[in-house]
Structure formats: C-alpha cells, structure tokens
Amino acid sequence: MKFSATIKALGLTAAVALAPMTASGAQAAGTLTTAVAIDPGSWDPIDTFLVDWSSAANNIFDGLTARGADMKLKPGLATSWEFLDNNSRIRFKLRQNVKFHNGEPFNAEAVKFTFDRLLGEEGRKGPQQSNYNSIDHVEVVDDSTVDFVMKQPDPVLLTKLAGYGGMIVPPKYIQEKGDAYFNMNPVGTGPFKFAEYTPKVSLTLEAFPEHWGGAPKLDKVVTRFISEANTQVAELQAGRIDVATLIPFGLAPTVEKSPNLSLISITGPTVVALRLNTKEGITKDVNVRKALIMGIDRDAIIKAVLLGHAKPIASFQSDLSFGYDPSMKPLPFDLAKAKQMLQQAKVPAGAPVRIDFRGNDATFREVAQAAAGFLQALGLKPSLQPHEPPVLLNDIIPNGKTGEAWHNAWGGWTFDYDNTAYLMYHSGEKWNPYDNDPKLNALLEKQRTMYDVKEREKVLQEIARYVADQALEIPLYNQNTLYGVNKRVKNFDAPSDRRFRFTETTVE
Template sequence: MALMLLVSVFFGCQATQQPDPTQAGNQPSTGDNTQTPTPDSSNAGDNTDRVAKDTITIVTESEPETLDPASANTDAIALTLGMIGDHLFDLQADGSITLGGICESYEQIDDVTVKFVLKEGVKFSDGTDLTSEDILWELSRLKEAPRSASNFAFVNAEESEIVDDRTIIVKFNQAWAPYQNTLSTGRGTIVSKAAFEAMGEADFSRAPVTTGPYKVAEWIPGTSITLTRNEYYWGEPAKTENIVIKFIPEATSRVIELETGAADIAYYIEGNDVARVDALDGYHVESGDAYRYLVVTFSMQDAILKDARVRQALCYAIDQELLVEASSDGLGTAITGFCSTPAAGYKALDPWPYDVEKAKSLLAEAGYADGFTIDLHVEPISLYEKAAEIIQSMWAEVGVTANIVSSALATYDAQHNGQFQACIRDSTASEISNMLIIYESSFGSRIQGNDDWLDGKLLELRTYYYDDPQRTTCLDEIYTYLNEQRYSYPYMNMPINYAVSDKLEGFEFHPAIDHMKHITDWVVYE
C-alpha cells in the first residue's frame, strides 16, 4: 500500500502532536511574520485591578451567506464556523495537522480505514451529547451536499461502523491522502444531527448547534453576527463572553472602525491601509505569509470561453506585473503556479507572457477578431474590484468588453442559474489537492468544470499519499495540462494582515483566518 501500514495511535490533543507528518508539509514561512511590539504586559498575570471588556469586536470584509458547514465554500463562512465549531483534526499555524480537541485518539488502520475515539463528555451548545452517530451522519451529509460533495467524495458511509457512542470506524472508497486536512476545514465542522433535523436546514444554517467555545446569539443581516460563550464547551471557557463580527466590505471603512475605537481587530487590511493602521495610537498590524492567492477563472462550459484559444488570448492580454502592483498597492507577490507559494506542492512555471498581438491573433483565429462581451464577476471587495477594473482595461486593448458585476457570490449564482463566465476569486485552502479541486466538474462553482481527463487526474492525485513518488508525477502532469488549457490565470499571493488593538491579549498570528482556536484566550482590558 502507498501509505506505510504502521498502526499509529495518537492520544490527547497536544500542540506538538502530528497525526501524520506527511500531511504537515503545507507550512507558510511564519518566520517572516512581522509583529509590532505590544505594550509591556509583564503584569499580565495579575489582572485584579484591570477590567476586561465583555465583548470583542471584529470587522471583516464580507458576510457569510450561511453557517451550514456543507456550504462552507467561502472564508466568510469558515471564519465564523471556526469560532463556534470543532473538527476531527486542526490546522496549526506552522502548517501541521493535529488531532482535534473533541477526539481522544485516532488510529490509521490501513489506507482506507480510520478509527476515531471521541473525548468523553463533549456536548453540543444545546447541552446534548456528541456521539459517533453525529460524526457518521455529518460525513454522510457532506458527501451528498452539492457544495461539499467534491471534497468528501471518498467517504464510504455505508461501510463505516459505529462501534459505540464514542467510537467510530470510518471507511473510504479508496485511499484519500488529504483526509486530515479536509476534516480540519470549515466544511469539516461537526454539528448536531438531532438539532439539524429538529430545526430544519434553513433555520439551522443561521444558528448551527456545534461544540465550539462560542455559539450564535444574533445575526443581523447585512450588519453583524454576535456570538456568545458556549456554557457547555468541553474545554476552558472563553475568557471573553461575546464576540461581534461586523461586515464591512470597504477596506478603508474597516480602518475607520479602528480609528474610532469601535473595533478591536480588523481582518484583511490591504495596501496603503497597513501603514495607516501602524500609525494609529493603540493598534498595530500583524502580518505574515498566507495561503491566500488570487486567480482569474474562466468557465469550461461557456460558449465563448470553452475555446482554449480564447482563454489563452485573455491571459496573454494581462500584464501581470502591473496587475499585481496596482491592485494590491505593492503588497502582493506575483505567482506563476496554480496554488499559493507557501503550500507544499507549489511549482513555479514559466511566466505567461504579456503579448497583446498574440492575444489578438488567437482571438481572430477563434473567430472573434472583433472581440466579444462577457461578464467579469467579483465579490464586492476592494481588492477584487480594483483588479477587475485593471483587467477590464487590458482586455479592452484586444477588443474584449468585460462587464464588471460586483455582487455576492450567491446572488450572482441565483440570478444566472449557476452559469458564470469570467470571475476573480481567491483561494485559501492549505493543501494542494483541496486547492486544485476548484477545477473538478463536481465542484461546480465559477469554473464549472467540464474536462474528463482533468477530473480523472485530480481524483487520482488524492489517492496518492504524501510519501508516494507517483503523487509528484501526477501533480506535474496536472500542472502542465492546466498551463496549456488556461482555465484560469493565477496571478498573486497576498499576505494576511490583521489590525490588532494593543489592549488585546492572547492573539496569535495564524496564516488562515478560519483557524483561530486560541480565540478562547482573547481578552481586552480597559
């Protein structure tokens, strides 16, 4: 078998524990993180004279459309789920994968069999017990739900076995290399089967019943989500009673929240606002490498874009150096591979040339000498909108009119019956198989996969465990094919920039905003 069949049992949930070192190779260069020193906290152990705020306010760029893990295909969804939920595995800041806190142990029996033992006494936020039945039910649901089916396709629920309330044997259809990473994501959040069935999908998606340190108290559409401490949490209670997550799409407006003292943390501080925050009295920026990269995608099913010559032409028409510099105010880094540079498996390819005449020639060859008009969809986030305007101008040079549509993903999806043309999106997945899954037909969203060869190769990639040389060969074949077909134009890595109050204690940098497990230690003293 590809995976060495050593039966390894891991107990507890220690930070140094690595369930599978071969899955821990997704490490950003955390050594390059820059952190402005916070005020002296030498007396932090004696808080008798200090008053802690009962609410920490976070401002972020977008509102989740749902909190159902089965639909957690955006950072906005996963961010909140990371604060209210738990997973069978956790992604640490150094890229390693550790056993989730709700688990007592796990055992990799063979390539297609894993045994989990749940920690005793874990309860959901409604006070009911977490059991093996919840785990198997959720994995089964994730395999069937449209937005998570591609990620959980290898789950074999029929042959999995509930041994007792705390023990479950999970079977895969075939070897599934990234299962630990996949189970650590927002989609892998464990929820209550009984609560889901009692509440119904619609109500549950607004206030899911989970096992994490917080639970949803209020959701004001378009404004904020308020979380409150989960009194049934299995771990140490969160030090701060409430978390308010405010949705503010405009980056500059998020900084204003800091300037007025209305926020304790701001996510996605971009461009010139980094220096602006660092100049604020009482706040600092914590920055570091991240898994986030930006990419222009082209639908495989669109009548115009299904022609490879058209996709290649649109890529030739983009001046990457200018796009990266102008859209990110110099913070972004150009990439030539098909994933983020910190991810294990990133491979730099030859840069795609900027060649306007070549673009025009390919368009004429494809029958579009006079150009055409397409939608370029972006979510209403300044980083995307700036890039869209730049690309719009570049495509105009070769006769292509891009109609920029800035709207929530779910809104555009519903209005166009799931049909996209060109899009600008980011990806923050931390494992290469889960990054490339956007090209699969079963993934559906935006690229709208429709390539049998690529579907087969991407599924094959996930069957090779990380110590198998065939994995590298398969990945190289995929990269070569994607570079030729140009279903996308990856153009930039972006660092993660958090604006943090100097009064906030317990904050630790993480390259993925949806994995803030140390949130229980956050406290702001007046």
C-alpha cells in the same frame, strides 16, 4: 496606452476620509469585537460554505481533526486515527469526557448522528454534502471509537474534517429543538458558546469554561456584520471593533500609520486569474493565450493597484497549497515578444478581447482596467463587461457565455490544489465550460485515489505544469489576507483563511 496613464485613470490617489480614533467607543475589558462582511443566516455547519461563517463558528464547534493558523493538522475531538482494510476504513479514537455546551455528552453516537445527518436528507439541502461523498457511512465500534467506511479514497478528508460541514453537532438537542431552531441557536463543543444573535447585526458568544482544551481567556466574542469595507475601517479607527477583516488595499497605508492600530498582511488562500476561452475566438490558439500572459505586467499591477499586498503566481494556487511547485516560474512580461507571437498567429490588429468580471469587486475592476491597458498596447481591442456575481457565476461562466477572458477568484480553505484544480479543469465541472482534455482528466482522477503524500504531490505538480503549458488562464496574483487590529488585542494568531480561534487571545 502607457501603464502610468492607465493607473492615473484608475484614481488610485483619491483620499478617503475616515473617523478618528476615540476612546469613547472602546469595548469592555474581556470582550473582543470583530467585523465580517456577511451574515451567513444560519449557524448550522452543513448549511454554508462562507468563510465569514467560520470566522465566528470556528469558536462554537470542533471537528474530529483541527488545524490552527500554523496550517498543521492535529487531533481535535479525535485523539488518533488509522487506515484499515486497504484504506477502505478509517478508525477514529475519540476524546473522552467532552461535553456539548448544553451538557450533552460527546461520544461515538454524536459522530454517527453528525455524518448521518450530513450525508442524508438534511445535508442534501446545503452545499457541504458533496465535500464528504467519499464516505459511505459511519459505524460505531464502541462509545469512544468510530469507523468511517469509505466509498472511495479521499486524501483530503482529514483536512475537511477540521472545518465547515464536518463539525460535530449534538444529537439530542437537534432532535428535541429541530433544525430551524438549531440554525439560530447553535450548540457545539467549542471554546465559546452561543449567547445572542441579531440577524444582519451581530452574533455574541460567551466563554465555555469546560472546554476540553482549556477555558478561553476572553469573556465574550462579538462578531458584527459590516459589509462596507470603508465602514469597517472607520469603526476600527473609532475603537468600536478590534479586528477588521475588510481592509481595502488603498486604505492599508492609513491603517498601518494609525498609532493605535496594526496592519497584518499575510499570504492567504485567494488567487486571482483571467481564465481563457479555449473554444472560440483568438484565445482558441494556445500561442495566443501565452502571448496574452506575456503581454500583461502582473508585477506592475501588484505594485500599483494592490500596493504590494500580493505576489505573482505561476499556477492557480498560493505557495501554502499542497501541490505547489516552487520550481515553476510565471511567464515573464515581454511586450515585444508577445506582439511577435500574435503576428505569427495571424491575429488581426484590433481583435476583440472581452473580459467578464464581478461588477461588485472594486479592486478587480482596477486590475481589469490595467490589464486592458496592456492588451491595448498589444494592438488588441479590449472591453470590460461587469456582471452581477450570481449572473456571472451561475449563468455566464457555467453556460460558456464568456468573452475571451473572465475573472476567476478562488480560495479553498483546505489549501490543497485538488480542491481547486479538479473544479477548474476537469471536464463537466461548473467552472470548466470549454475544455475536455482526456490527459488532464486522467491526472486529476489519479491523484484522488492516492494516500501516498509524496507521490500525490508529484501528480498535483504535474497537473500545474500541464495547465501552465496549455495556458488555460492568465495567472495574475495570490492576494494577501489583510487584517486591521487594535493594538490592545494580544496573542492574536492571525490565520491565513480567516478561521479565527480565540482561545488564547486577550484584550487590554
């Protein structure tokens, strides 16, 4: 099957009708309206891992550390930190004269309460506790100083403290109102405070002028929950939202050509691969796995399906990731060589290759169809098996029920290869149903004990090279983060991880 025929079969030339831009839907000055796909259902930092939570709640809460769109770690509610007692204790000096939105003071007791809660019974109900299990407990030294007493080293902890579960919450407010009330009526120390929440519809935040970093320039931020990408684009064109976070690749040119809109396409954290079954079938053979990699033209897929809004990868991480090795290059597309390798491995003509994937991912369905075309050109018999995401993610993959290949898309807001590699490749992990490699396990465990940045980076790069040599996956691409933005929005600092911070943003 020729690739051009495959692409034609995908229907990439289909046009989508969109609503025209109208002035009638414009927002009032001083109000910025964004759209995200999912309503998290709770605004408590320990209740979620969803990026769409952080797109809004990153404006409500602060962490001890902070990380902006420039990816650099900087002081947040802690002004400084130091490692003591052979790195078994981390001492944080806290910012003074900071208030929560309800007037409650931020201090060492608030930090201790936050982490006692996160590491205790309430935190056990949510998905964030496991990210912080390296912490044994938090000790109050004085009103503006706390010590994190560590069970084990955690070289990624300072980054984790800049988001999600580590965000600082108000003790008195939660104790008086209860967890259920806090879920729906959040209070933090961030630049915007909670105003109104209508589940499945929208969240409205108002400026908090007393924020320690200075008053935000906007009056309000409204986050609307719109799950359909085409609807987000139509609302953007109609002027009813200012920032859209779901831009289908096929509609990127439409947004780009709209006179009142800008398309922002930047390197993001999301990488996409076809993981391979190393235990059964033809993919048990490492040389067959390498042949499959060389038999799929990833550059052609990026160009035709993703319209160039991605880049090829050699390992399962973006070039923004700590641990990325710029010297690594993807195996080249070489159909003739791949066929030869399959013959040498005595793979019979028409051998089956089943690809399991998330059935709701329209873009990846096109990618999978294109990949299947290449596998068919290798003389194999590919088949595509869509699944409901919960079934694929909670049953098919962790229980080792996949075919020869399966769809794996992974983000990782920490931009640290550990948070991908350990979960993907260490034996016993949910996302690694087939491998138990002592050498790889040892490397993964070794880097988790290291605070020396340069030495740890070397080990992470060694892990990436080893995984590539074992061909545990077909690395496909690093997907760009796309935004559609109304041109009336100014000083919008587009973050790769969609964790917005609107302190300096304005609208005209």
